[in-house]
Amino acid sequence: MTSSVSESIPATQKKLGKTGVLIVNLGTPDSPSTPDVRKYLREFLMDGRVIDIPYLQRFMLVNLIIAPFRAPKSAKVYKELWLPEGSPLKIYGERVEKLLQDELGDAYVVKLAMRYQNPAIEVGLLEFQKMGLTDIIVIPFFPQYASASTGSVYEEVMRVLAKWQVMPELRFVNQFVNHPKFIQGFVQNAQKYMAEHEFDYFLFSYHGLPERQITKGDVTGSVCRFGECCGSLTAMNQHCYRAQCFETTRLLVKALNIPEGKYMTSFQSRLGKTPWVQPYTDDVIKELPGKGIKSVLAFSPAFVADCLETTIEVGEEYKELFEESGGKHWQLVESLNDSPIWIETLVDLVKNA
Template identity: 65%
Template structure:
């Protein structure tokens, strides 16, 4: 007897406040930062840090920044999320049920999983929209989903998409966006900037003793396949190769650090100052750990780093937009769900 049930597809992004107001931003920060995989310190220490220090002091500042990216239709992250949900549903067809969820705030993972119950699903595919695996992102989504389904009486087959840092369509989609800028102007250097993580979280990786020992910045292999740093460097190598960028003409860096503990280096702001000190005047910046434009891309990379670059003598700092709802991105997601390639005409993306 063959299975006739549909397949549920849960696409999950990080999350966004319900509005750019201070109370909503504070609520979002509290839920996000109280996640034990995000701030991995003992509960009482985390509670005091988040509720007595970070949320009260950062919420008013963050609210002002969120107001910069907010549109009349709401948060860009949520707008693109619903657009991707719609396009992926259309691409997959009637045998699939696609739902968007945010790891923090709404629409929540719990709400989306409850909606699946009414569709008599045979299988659920969990697809976190993080290209590179990290415990604080993909791992947190896994834990939340497993906590929820542990209470279900009937649990259908569940498949988790671990990462897609080197998926051909993911690389091609970002390269296609970068190519447009490279054809329109010339650049002295290229920066691939990724969301940072505390160094201590890398050291918790069970499969490697250290990034130096596993050659995480120079190779991607079975030993370091779950190292966030190694995955970021591999994505950068693949993008540079696709676009014909020589190794000496690009730099990998990490942004968005919080607190005083050491985070993954090099820091993007330090890289910017080092590049301008060398006389670099024109930079094209990619943010390949984000698949939709958001505060960290539009404001942090697009505006704040641009200002820092110009203050230190740079002339052009251009951000490559995120994948958002691009056709190749939808094809990539379709392949990740079905595990079958979407046939399309080959494209040559190399730039001389």
């Protein structure tokens, strides 16, 4: 009697070597000085997935207009955000790197990388290469997939690996919109404020994208209909950034028992004059006090670490706008940062990658 090939293979095989885990956030300037901020803006905005226009137009726009004029203004804001140890986004990233390494143990090697500036993705991957790791998991720190964020990380990782003689087994975490612990992390952060204050309204503000990028993401050419196709997350629109944002909101609303009519999803940080995904957060805020809404609990669930777009934009600038429009109480729910539940989320993403 002959045995089948499947019968001759052990049910479980001992894994050879360690697994590399590359955790990747967007990036931050090396310092809040104008030259470093300008350098960061140039690298970030010259990415063809971020500003998706022809190279020559992008080069002129970024290097002749945006970087020269925006860098000094952004540098002032970064100085407000900066801590003695450095950029909060990088500080939280370094803490998460250590905490995740401790939780995963010796079978894994965890490295922090930034898509733009330091520590660079290429540096982290080359460290894995020097260690002989041929099994790598990449976790972009973007809950909702977008070409300009997660897609850009994919592209950079593959650009680096294309030079390697020995190609590793490579796995990406595409998104974690509906991961229970990711949702619970924001729920826990929100509940402490809800226990202290009764809020009239709940605003879920996500980083915006140009509408054209959302449309381009519909590879079928038939699904994307702004305002009509984001009511649920389906097999056909699962990679639509806007639909994923609305899904995150639905899950948070359900977990927090927020009544219908008491919340809204909106989009912030738009740049330029072309249409971006709507509604715009700043426009929504201006209208709230006129509707009798005097207290708002604000969320930024597109960010897992507090940064310029959360602490300054949502936490301070939008608070000022709300109060100028007649509002009384504005509270930002902090991001997951280095919280235990965020580490638990990451462990689960690694083990199930």
